[in-house]
Amino acid sequence: MSRAFTVPGDFATLADAVAQAQPGDVFELRGQVTAGRTELHVPITLRGGTLVGTEVVLLRLLTDVTLDGVTIQNPHGHGVVCMAGIPELVDLRIDVNGTAIACGASAAPRVLRTKILRCAIGVTVQDDAKPYIENLTITSMGTGLFFKGRGAGLFNQVGILAGNMPAIEVSEQAAPELVGVLISASGAGGLFIHGTSTPRFTSTNILRTTFDAVEVRGAAAPVIDGLRAEECYKGGLLLSQDAGGTYLEVEVRGCMQAALTVGDRAHPEIERMVLTGSSQVGARLLGACKVEAIDLKVLQNLKGGVELGGDARLDAEDLVITENLQFGLVARDRAQLNALRAEIRDNRGPGLVLVQETAATLRGGNVTNNVGGDIVTDGAAQLTQTA
DSSP: OOOEEEETTTSSSHHHHHHTOOTTOEEEEOSEEEEOOEEEOSOOEEESSEEEEOSSEEEEEOSOOEEESOEEEETTSEEEEEOSSOOEEESOEEEESSEEEEEOTTOOOEEEEEEEEEOSEEEEEOTTOOOEEEEEEEEOSSEEEEEOTTOOOEEEEEEEEOOSSOSEEEOTTOOOEEEEEEEESOSSOSEEEOTTOOOEEEEEEEESOSSOSEEEOTTOOOEEEEEEEESOSSOSEEEOTTOOOEEEEEEEESOSSOSEEEOTTOOOEEEEEEEEOOSSEEEEEOTTOEEEEEEEEEESOTTEEEEEOTTOEEEEEEEEEEOOSSOSEEEOTTOEEEEEEEEEESOSSOSEEEOTTOEEEEEEEEEEOOTTOSEEEOSSSEEEEEO
């Protein structure tokens, strides 16, 4: 049978309460309770009130502890560290100078309806930790969510206003799943995915980041299903090194640089992507990258539609490049284009430009009504067209 106590009241300090706690005990915090580093090894409940830390770490949870309606403040460092069990963190308000919530070892905390008001990092997930987090808002001076090791878990309905680091960073072998993420006005980028990580993002909105909305590098292979990136100061998606992954239902609008840049040996699979309104070209595919795209639309970009260079290869099905304010598609160096049902039309410059040792195969579709001519080659390129 659980027992109920007050702090202060039945116990003068939180340390006194924890020293005598038994499994199931409930401690009501009254007003502001100042505490040093507190380790909780017994499954108890702390409810209400404000905990103010005096050391680098305030709470270290090593079992199924419940924090319910507690405000956590620590101007000296971190808030809550979860290292084991399935702690329940419900209706918290966290204002700390370091990391608000850290999840490590094999911990699987449940975090519900929590607001992180100010921190260096919102939530870190590492080792084999697998939190479940729902309805979380973060205002961070650095990163909102940071994953490393084999960190995973499910994050549902997360809003992030980040500072001078990416709003979400996924590294090493981490494989979290995030559903319903809103990133607004980040001082750096939106998503930074690297290492060999394999995260999954569903229904993500990224608005007005200073750097690229999404950067994927290393051998990372995310699944990004349902992404809208808008008015990012740099670019939309930047994929480099050996990055792969699958990108579904993506719209990139109004970026200052290319909406999509793929370089090095990156090899993404794209399905239903719209690149529009960039101040530069819509898409730049460079290096030895290979892009497989189904239903790719590139339209109304200021400096042109698609640029292929180096040994880049684009295999596209249902490709539409239209109404760009300069060229439609330019291929140079040794780039290759293989397109099934391509529509390259109504661009203000030439529609399809092939120079140097490029090779293009168009099966079906039309290249028509482009102001600077429909097809322009230098004689060295190879073009094959079939109905």
